[in-house]
Amino acid sequence: MSKKTKRSRGGLLDPIDRNAEILFGLFMVLTFTGTLSVASAGREEVRTMLLAAIGCNTAWGLVDGVMYVLRNLVARGRKAMLVRDVRAAATPEDGHRLIGEAMGALSDPMTTPQFEHLRQWILHLPAEASAPPRLMTSDLRAALGVFVLVFASTFPVVLPFMFIDDLHLAMRVSSLIAIAMMFLCGYGWATYAGVNAWLAGLV
Secondary structure, eight states: OOHHHHHHTTSSSOHHHHHHHHHHHHHHHHHHHTTOOTTTOOHHHHHHHHHHHHHHHHHHHHHHHHHHHHHHHHHHHHHHHHHHHHHHOSSHHHHHHHHHHHHGGGGTTOOHHHHHHHHHHHHTSOGGGGSOOOOOHHHHHHHHHHHHHHHHTHHHHHHHHHHOSOHHHHHHHHHHHHHHHHHHHHHHHHHHHTSOHHHHHHO
């Protein structure tokens, strides 16, 4: 798939990845905001929590960005290996079997002519389709996007602690913001999947 086609279908990160990264960041920061005690926490404890939450999501964003790049490389490597295996298959039937294994249950209703059509398409792919995967600029841009999403998801939840002196009120506002963000992530996922968006958001 060309870069142009990929961008036309939703950019470097699809809605599943975007919402997942925001949720990961939310879950991480909530593990810190949830440790505060209204009865005993003071400004120093709040400051420590804020630094810990920001530092944790910075580290998590970096790790998740690197893992995203590795997943892309592995996925492209698997596709290239399939192309090489199909081209090296001793018989058309062996090529059909390899294609079926790669497609899984999607290949169940396919007929032999359809398998052969796919095999011929693979045979006529350009040479780079079977080349070992390499790091691409789009991988780095997507990794940066992952980092930004995880890192930025920290701030809506911790901002109330920066601007509201009443710790009890700050915790309630922070929780409402986190709930609203989680609802929007679920709503976005469901819209992308074509299912009941309000139900998914509430869940």
